[in-house]
Amino acid sequence: MSKILVCVKRVVDYNVRIRVKPDGSGVVTDGVKMGINPFDEIALEEALRLKERGVASEVIAVSIGAAETQQQLRTALAMGADRAILVEQAEAIEPLTAAKVFLKIAEKESPLLIITGKQAIDDDNGQTGQMLAALWNRPQACFASKVEINGNIARVTREVDAGLETLELDLPAVITTDLRLNEPRYVKLPEIMKAKKKPLDILTLASLDITTSRQFNVSKVTPPPVKQKGVMVKDVNELISTLKQKGVL
Amino acid sequence: MNRVLVIAEHVDGIVNLSTHKSVACALQVPDAQVDVAVLSANGKAAEHAAKLAGIQRVILVRRDEFAEPVAATLAPAIVELAANYSHVFAPSTTFGKDVLPRVAALLDVGQLSDIMAVNGAHSFVRPIYAGNALVHITTNASQKVLATVRVASFQPVAETGNAPIEPVTINVTLPTHTRFAGRSSDSTGRPDLQSAARVVSGGRALGSADNFKLIYQLADQLGAAVGASRAAVDAGYAANDLQVGQTGKIIAPDLYIAVGISGAIQHLTGIKDARTIVAINKDPEAPIFEVADVGLVGDLFTVLPEMQKQLG
Ligand SMILES: Cc1cc2nc3c(=O)[nH]c(=O)nc-3n(C[C@H](O)[C@H](O)[C@H](O)COP(=O)(O)OP(=O)(O)OC[C@H]3O[C@@H](n4cnc5c(N)ncnc54)[C@H](O)[C@@H]3O)c2cc1C
Numbered sequence: 001m002s003k004i005l006v007c008v009k010r011v012v013d014y015n016v017r018i019r020v021k022p023d024g025s026g027v028v029t030d031g032v033k034m035g036i037n038p039f040d041e042i043a044l045e046e047a048l049r050l051k052e053r054g055v056a057s058e059v060i061a062v063s064i065g066a067a068e069t070q071q072q073l074r075t076a077l078a079m080g081a082d083r084a085i086l087v088e089q090a091e092a093i094e095p096l097t098a099a100k101v102f103l104k105i106a107e108k109e110s111p112l113l114i115i116t117g118k119q120a121i122d123d124d125n126g127q128t129g130q131m132l133a134a135l136w137n138r139p140q141a142c143f144a145s146k147v148e149i150n151g152n153i154a155r156v157t158r159e160v161d162a163g164l165e166t167l168e169l170d171l172p173a174v175i176t177t178d179l180r181l182n183e184p185r186y187v188k189l190p191e192i193m194k195a196k197k198k199p200l201d202i203l204t205l206a207s208l209d210i211t212t213s214r215q216f217n218v219s220k221v222t223p224p225p226v227k228q229k230g231v232m233v234k235d236v237n238e239l240i241s242t243l244k245q246k247g248v249l
Numbered sequence: 250m251n252r253v254l255v256i257a258e259h260v261d262g263i264v265n266l267s268t269h270k271s272v273a274c275a276l277q278v279p280d281a282q283v284d285v286a287v288l289s290a291n292g293k294a295a296e297h298a299a300k301l302a303g304i305q306r307v308i309l310v311r312r313d314e315f316a317e318p319v320a321a322t323l324a325p326a327i328v329e330l331a332a333n334y335s336h337v338f339a340p341s342t343t344f345g346k347d348v349l350p351r352v353a354a355l356l357d358v359g360q361l362s363d364i365m366a367v368n369g370a371h372s373f374v375r376p377i378y379a380g381n382a383l384v385h386i387t388t389n390a391s392q393k394v395l396a397t398v399r400v401a402s403f404q405p406v407a408e409t410g411n412a413p414i415e416p417v418t419i420n421v422t423l424p425t426h427t428r429f430a431g432r433s434s435d436s437t438g439r440p441d442l443q444s445a446a447r448v449v450s451g452g453r454a455l456g457s458a459d460n461f462k463l464i465y466q467l468a469d470q471l472g473a474a475v476g477a478s479r480a481a482v483d484a485g486y487a488a489n490d491l492q493v494g495q496t497g498k499i500i501a502p503d504l505y506i507a508v509g510i511s512g513a514i515q516h517l518t519g520i521k522d523a524r525t526i527v528a529i530n531k532d533p534e535a536p537i538f539e540v541a542d543v544g545l546v547g548d549l550f551t552v553l554p555e556m557q558k559q560l561g
């Protein structure tokens with residue numbers, strides 16, 4: 001029966017206020033709280049619901065990342081994924097390389113559906129799902145807020161700038177998730193124990209025949225410009241006169 | 250010489266303002282000649298695109314399959330066009346974010362998302378971590394540059410041009426595996442959030458869709474567009490296309506009034522480029538006050554009616 005592949009990235013927790021290193025070499029990630037990219041949690045939740053509805057028989061969580069990424073994959077298994085694959089890679093890779101890795105796994109597993117987040121909230125690239133769909137030569141539906149599967153066709157509602165748009169896709173296909181697709185379930189303690197016994201395979205880029213050529217060089221990372229401190233007004237009267245003074249009203 | 254192709258976003262024969270802004274970005278590439286590509290079924294948007302100031306020509310590709318902007322269908326045609334260019338840009342709207350990575354992968358090149366500054370033909374700045382850090386990136390000179398343009402960072406070019414329209418025939422077979430099946434929008438008849446000079450935004454504090462009317466009333470009085478926080482959208486007070494922020498719209502109005510919005514980093518990302526930010530919140534500790542140019546601590550249910558009275 002059919003499989004769903006879910007891409008799960010380990011990222012800095014969305015509540016962390018990130019700081020740029022003084023030497024401009026990057027951002028401070030030492031000792032910072034990490035978690036599953038929020039969009040990927042939604043992707044996993046959707047896959048689990050599709051499995052519960054009988055659309056799929058197996059949900060596989062896949063990640064590319066450092067050895068510690070096993071933590072996030074164990075969480076994914078505790079949420080309900082059947083097995084996990086970690087492509088172990090200490091240094092960050094570019095989205096095109098990530099897409100090539102996921103393509104290899106897709107070719108091996110032949111899933112009905114691949115669900116990714118619409119963007120990873122560390123680099124905010126928002127590219128991997130679309131690139132994977134292109135390389136796989138399959139349809140893509142980005143920013144999904146509703147997914148319906150009927151036989152070999154998916155109807156996906158997507159959040160676009162103009163409102164909501166619906167696409168019909170021949171499966172297999174790639175879907176990227178938006179925030180309102182679902183609310184991910186909480187993990188229960190017994191599930192965490194059970195997850196320890198679920199299979200988690202570890203691969204390397206080399207074993208998949210992929211090289212990590214970089215196309216982009218980061219010359220420096222800088223903090224955003226600081227804003228001038230604003231003024232506090234005491235009432236509506238003062239608010240309106242201040243805005244008039246500034247010439248915006 | 251650099252040759253930049255900007256992929257136009259258009260609807261009903263009208264080129265979206267995000268295209269004007271992407272052209273402005275493209276014109277900052279040193280020694281660049283900028284073309285605009287219109288992929289369309291009826292070709293109507295080409296005439297509008299021809300007016301964009303500073304461009305060399307409009308490349309018009311007409312195919313019946315382009316009646317709707319379906320990324321998987323457009324991408325192979327853009328790949329063909331890309332052969333003649335050193336740079337291919339698209340706006341960082343849901344349209345551009347959808348299609349450009351697909352083009353990049355088909356070309357086997359990486360893509361830059363949300364470029365906010367051009368420092369050279371192969372040198373760009375883009376935000377990461379919801380805009381809390383900026384990366385300065387260089388690409389090697391032999392590599393085609395594919396990038397989406399953070400539209401809030403650029404002023405639109407004027408419509409004073411008169412570029413020639415050059416029809417181009419592209420014969421590649423386009424996939425039929427992805428089909429358009431409909432579009433709906435709740436928020437018509439009001440200024441467009443992404444291009445409005447003034448925006449009034451409401452948050453969770455509004456408490457109901459009914460109360461959210463207070464936001465609409467103030468917006469109407471100011472000729473402003475309406476925005477919302479994610480919490481307000483999730484709760485059903487406002488339509489999804491009104492969400493402002495990291496995962497909603499990134500906007501740069503002259504005036505942004507945030508009402509009952511706490512100022513989470515994901516929301517602030519969307520308003521960093523607003524010229525004047527006004528915050529109305531009953532909690533003096535709310536993070537929104539850290540970025541506000543003008544702050545008022547107070548209950549929105551008394552402040553908004555009072556504002557309407559004084560402005561009316
Ligand atoms: C991956 C990810 C992406 C996200 N993307 C976005 C995004 O694009 N846009 C976005 O907005 N959020 C986004 N969020 C959510 C964000 O983190 C916040 O949860 C959200 O912005 C909070 O909305 P809010 O300010 O309306 O609600 P709250 O944080 O609940 O704030 C309500 C505020 O109203 C004030 N208030 C209450 N009553 C009154 C009153 N009577 N008068 C005046 N003030 C009052 C309170 O003091 C409070 O500050 C994202 C989150 C994640 C995890």
Ligand SMILES: Nc1ncnc2c1ncn2[C@@H]1O[C@H](COP(=O)(O)O)[C@@H](O)[C@H]1O
Nearest residue numbers: 007008064116117119120125126127128
């Ligand atoms: N290293 C990775 N490991 C797992 N999933 C990833 C990785 N990189 C990207 N993805 C997936 O692709 C989505 C978009 O990522 P990005 O293109 O980097 O913004 C993420 O939400 C993930 O679902």
